[in-house]
Amino acid sequence: MSGSIQDTFFEECEELLEATDEGLTAIEGGNHDPEVVNAVFRAVHSIKGGAGAFGLDELVAFAHRFETVFDEVRANRLELEPKLIQLLLRSSDHLCDLVATARDGGETDEAHHNMLIAALDEYIPEEEEDLTFEPMGLGAPGGFAPAAIDIPAAPTEETYRIRFHPMKEMYGTGNEPFFLFQALKELGELEIKLDDTELPGFDAIDVAESYLAWDLVLTSTEPRDKIEAVFEFVEGLCELSIEGDGDAEADAAALEALNAAFGVAPSAEDGDAAPAPFDQPAPAPAADAGPAPAVDASADKAPAPKADTAKAEQRGGPKPTLRVELERVDRLINAVGELIINHSMLAQQIANLDVADMRDVETELEGFKNLARDIQEGVMSIRAQPVKPLFQRMARIVREASSATGKTCKLVTEGENTEVDKTVIERLSDPLTHILRNAVDHGIEKPEDRESAGKGKVGEIKLTASHRSGSVCIEIKDDGAGVNRPRVKQIAIDKGLIPENAELTDSEIDNLLFLPGFSTAKEVSNLSGRGVGMDVVKNAVTGLGGRINISSAPGKGSTFTIILPLTLAVMDGMVVSVADQTMVVPITSIVETMRGSDDMINNLGADGTLLSIRGNFVPVCDVAGALGLEKQDDQPPGVYLLVETETGQRSALAVDDIHDQRQVVIKSLDGVCGEIAGVAAATILGDGKIAMILDPESIIAASPSAAAFDTERRMNNAVAS
Amino acid sequence: MQSQVEVKHGDQEVKHAQFSEFVSFTVAGQAFCLKITQIREIRRWSPVTILPHAPSDVLGVMNLRGAVIPIYDLSARFGLHQTEASERNVVIVVAVGGKPVGLLAESVSEIISINPDDIQDTPPVDSRYTMEYIQGIISHDETMVRIINLDAVISVPEQVMM
Numbered sequence: 001m002s003g004s005i006q007d008t009f010f011e012e013c014e015e016l017l018e019a020t021d022e023g024l025t026a027i028e029g030g031n032h033d034p035e036v037v038n039a040v041f042r043a044v045h046s047i048k049g050g051a052g053a054f055g056l057d058e059l060v061a062f063a064h065r066f067e068t069v070f071d072e073v074r075a076n077r078l079e080l081e082p083k084l085i086q087l088l089l090r091s092s093d094h095l096c097d098l099v100a101t102a103r104d105g106g107e108t109d110e111a112h113h114n115m116l117i118a119a120l121d122e123y124i125p126e127e128e129e130d131l132t133f134e135p136m137g138l139g140a141p142g143g144f145a146p147a148a149i150d151i152p153a154a155p156t157e158e159t160y161r162i163r164f165h166p167m168k169e170m171y172g173t174g175n176e177p178f179f180l181f182q183a184l185k186e187l188g189e190l191e192i193k194l195d196d197t198e199l200p201g202f203d204a205i206d207v208a209e210s211y212l213a214w215d216l217v218l219t220s221t222e223p224r225d226k227i228e229a230v231f232e233f234v235e236g237l238c239e240l241s242i243e244g245d246g247d248a249e250a251d252a253a254a255l256e257a258l259n260a261a262f263g264v265a266p267s268a269e270d271g272d273a274a275p276a277p278f279d280q281p282a283p284a285p286a287a288d289a290g291p292a293p294a295v296d297a298s299a300d301k302a303p304a305p306k307a308d309t310a311k312a313e314q315r316g317g318p319k320p321t322l323r324v325e326l327e328r329v330d331r332l333i334n335a336v337g338e339l340i341i342n343h344s345m346l347a348q349q350i351a352n353l354d355v356a357d358m359r360d361v362e363t364e365l366e367g368f369k370n371l372a373r374d375i376q377e378g379v380m381s382i383r384a385q386p387v388k389p390l391f392q393r394m395a396r397i398v399r400e401a402s403s404a405t406g407k408t409c410k411l412v413t414e415g416e417n418t419e420v421d422k423t424v425i426e427r428l429s430d431p432l433t434h435i436l437r438n439a440v441d442h443g444i445e446k447p448e449d450r451e452s453a454g455k456g457k458v459g460e461i462k463l464t465a466s467h468r469s470g471s472v473c474i475e476i477k478d479d480g481a482g483v484n485r486p487r488v489k490q491i492a493i494d495k496g497l498i499p500e501n502a503e504l505t506d507s508e509i510d511n512l513l514f515l516p517g518f519s520t521a522k523e524v525s526n527l528s529g530r531g532v533g534m535d536v537v538k539n540a541v542t543g544l545g546g547r548i549n550i551s552s553a554p555g556k557g558s559t560f561t562i563i564l565p566l567t568l569a570v571m572d573g574m575v576v577s578v579a580d581q582t583m584v585v586p587i588t589s590i591v592e593t594m595r596g597s598d599d600m601i602n603n604l605g606a607d608g609t610l611l612s613i614r615g616n617f618v619p620v621c622d623v624a625g626a627l628g629l630e631k632q633d634d635q636p637p638g639v640y641l642l643v644e645t646e647t648g649q650r651s652a653l654a655v656d657d658i659h660d661q662r663q664v665v666i667k668s669l670d671g672v673c674g675e676i677a678g679v680a681a682a683t684i685l686g687d688g689k690i691a692m693i694l695d696p697e698s699i700i701a702a703s704p705s706a707a708a709f710d711t712e713r714r715m716n717n718a719v720a721s
Numbered sequence: 722m723q724s725q726v727e728v729k730h731g732d733q734e735v736k737h738a739q740f741s742e743f744v745s746f747t748v749a750g751q752a753f754c755l756k757i758t759q760i761r762e763i764r765r766w767s768p769v770t771i772l773p774h775a776p777s778d779v780l781g782v783m784n785l786r787g788a789v790i791p792i793y794d795l796s797a798r799f800g801l802h803q804t805e806a807s808e809r810n811v812v813i814v815v816a817v818g819g820k821p822v823g824l825l826a827e828s829v830s831e832i833i834s835i836n837p838d839d840i841q842d843t844p845p846v847d848s849r850y851t852m853e854y855i856q857g858i859i860s861h862d863e864t865m866v867r868i869i870n871l872d873a874v875i876s877v878p879e880q881v882m883m
Contacts, residue, residue, distance in 0.1 A: 334787065337787065341787065581770065581771055582770075627773035627774070628774050629771065667787075668789075672782060672789050672790065672791050672820075673791055676774055678774075682770070682782060682789050684784050684789075689768075689784065690769075690770040690784050690789055692770065692773065
């Protein structure tokens with residue numbers, strides 16, 4: 001039980017951390033709007049509250065400091081200067097870590113933790129620090145003796161009568177009246193009277209219900225909004241009324257205005273409600289909002305559960321959402337996949353029937369197909385999520401990488417609302433992290449180098465997401481030095497990745513970065529060089545059925561472009577037969593198909609075969625051979641599929657025949673067998689049979705003739721030019 | 722039938738609870754059996770899709786109501802001859818680690834009730850496969866039935882993949 005509550009807390013933490021990050025990013029971008037500051041403050045406070053309920057002391061202590069600094073900012077006692085913003089950003093990152101540690105176990109970096117705490121403490125004024133949660137006895141708040149505090153010269157001393165009646169929901173959020181009273185006590189002389197008249201007999205008591213109310217009399221010089229601020233976090237969770245000295249009249253007006261705001265009273269009364277309710281000690285925050293401030297102000301402060309809704313609407317309101325277990329969605333996706341397979345089976349069965357006029361059936365079948373696609377797209381869109389959280393995490397990566405390398409960079413993101421399949425987002429995190437670290441480590445120059453190159457001190461990395469004709473495009477663009485081509489080439493030669501006399505085009509050199517075993521770092525820094533190179537990035541992207549490209553301009557920067565399929569569940573494929581087996585080749589990798597004839601085939605050496613296409617020679621890759629399948633007869637392959645790999649090299653895949661081009665449902669072979677060279681996944685065809693979905697890249701890699709030819713071609717190029 | 726008789730004798734109920742049912746089948750002419758609870762379903766053999774580069778005892782993959790499941794040739798797995806699969810053969814679908822796996826057998830014989838006390842340890846013989854894959858033997862109707870150790874048959878590498 002408590003486990004599930006804790007899960008909910010961590011789920012909420014995710015959202016709150018996101019909100020914190022979003023707010024801080026806005027602040028970093030120069031938006032110092034109090035509402036933004038407040039949003040962050042509230043988010044951090046909620047994390048602290050929840051963490052307190054679960055006894056996560058470390059998290060509470062840190063969140064409290066973080067919050068206190070923000071409170072100072074809120075009160076305009078601290079200025080949001082860049083240094084502070086950086087500290088806050090790093091604190092927010094650390095808060096993320098602490099939450100993750102609390103959830104998953106493990107250790108936090110203690111030195112870092114203490115350093116941040118010390119840094120935050122510098123911003124916290126002395127007396128505020130004393131306010132930290134002392135482990136005071138949580139005795140009955142009723143026994144709280146009225147404490148007299150010497151108030152030096154209080155010219156506008158005011159007495160407030162506060163009636164505070166918490167609802168049971170308030171206790172559910174981890175709020176505690178005791179702390180509220182403690183905070184009130186800070187404001188002035190406080191008299192507390194417990195009202196327990198609602199308390200039923202012992203036998204009728206419901207432990208979860210809230211029966212207690214308090215009448216408080218506060219004598220204070222502080223303005224009224226200060227007192228209201230104390231109750232800010234229980235807003236909507238309690239019945240609260242604050243009556244100032246002799247402002248009963250204004251209060252009544254406020255109440256009316258409040259009613260008007262909630263549509264209780266007819267709008268005609270708006271006129272009567274005009275006098276601003278909070279004009280007594282100091283103007284309420286919204287009192288200067290315009291001609292009819294009363295309604296707004298009171299709506300904002302309204303101690304009613306409706307306040308939340310009202311607020312949400314004021315902010316334009318988030319769209320209502322539904323939190324669903326991922327597994328349920330996946331089950332639905334599987335079922336829809338079955339539906340599509342079922343359709344093609346049905347279509348095949350009907351085609352096999354000996355019926356004279358099938359037009360009607362075919363029309364209906366077409367309708368079925370369209371509906372199935374609609375459902376499929378709809379279900380897939382449930383899985384689609386904006387890339388925003390991913391991009392926010394990336395901002396942190398850039399921050400950390402910058403401080404580790406002593407460079408200054410900022411991450412600019414665009415198209416954060418582009419929606420991508422959840423799995424894609426999850427699996428993109430590592431490659432993106434790697435690329436961004438690389439960009440900071442190798443791409444962006446040191447500040448002084450940048451200045452001498454006539455660029456701004458601060459490096460800029462732009463992370464963009466967009467939809468591009470049925471696929472998702474993620475672009476990482478830095479304005480650094482670009483790929484150092486002579487060096488990259490030298491390293492590739494040194495490592496024996498290319499022959500010494502190879503003559504490569506610029507883009508071929510850039511693509512060397514993706515070769516396994518290539519790493520440009522002079523020494524293995526703990527930042528980008530973790531013993532893995534960009535080939536890991538490339539594998540991750542191709543594993544998602546995507547492609548990655550790099551383009552670079554010396555002195556101007558590099559751009560990595562990742563193209564990903566919109567969905568991982570369905571793809572368009574060409575159904576072919578290879579050695580009596582039916583297989584599917586992804587349409588995206590096929591450039592051209594052609595029927596072969598003997599005069600197109602040219603032998604080269606003992607095993608090499610070249611296909612001549614309009615005067616160009618392309619190496620032939622025998623799919624059956626590459627897959628280790630034996631051919632039943634000696635018939636030459638009938639059809640060639642011209643495919644192009646990432647590096648731009650072309651190859652002709654020899655297959656027996658092409659049958660069809662259709663949408664197929666991708667079935668993973670994970671857990672069925674290990675990784676098979678040349679096979680990406682499986683699918684189920686219309687006849688219920690399984691067909692392998694081929695991976696042209698790895699087929700070509702597995703085909704010795706093609707690989708040999710590639711080197712040969714490079715050598716040829718070297719000779720030719 | 723047998724169990725009904727057992728239930729009538731109250732004092733023997735404890736003993737009855739120990740009985741477990743096994744499905745016996747033949748592979749390459751020899752009798753084998755698996756606990757009935759390990760078996761999900763038994764299907765008639767239909768041609769499978771070949772997995773490229775797969776070992777010889779992995780016949781390929783089959784479509785089981787939308788799931789892709791691997792099919793093993795039990796005979797080849799036991800080091801006996803490779804089965805020429807035909808329509809007469811059956812695929813026994815078992816679940817290993819929650820994942821369905823198909824096992825090709827010659828034919829299914831019957832369901833037998835076995836008292837665990839009757840299970841004999843496999844006597845040491847000079848066959849690696851036998852020792853690894855057979856968990857015990859029992860005598861049933863004067864023939865020897867071998868109890869398959871399923872976890873060993875669906876060997877470690879595949880399980881790691883899951």
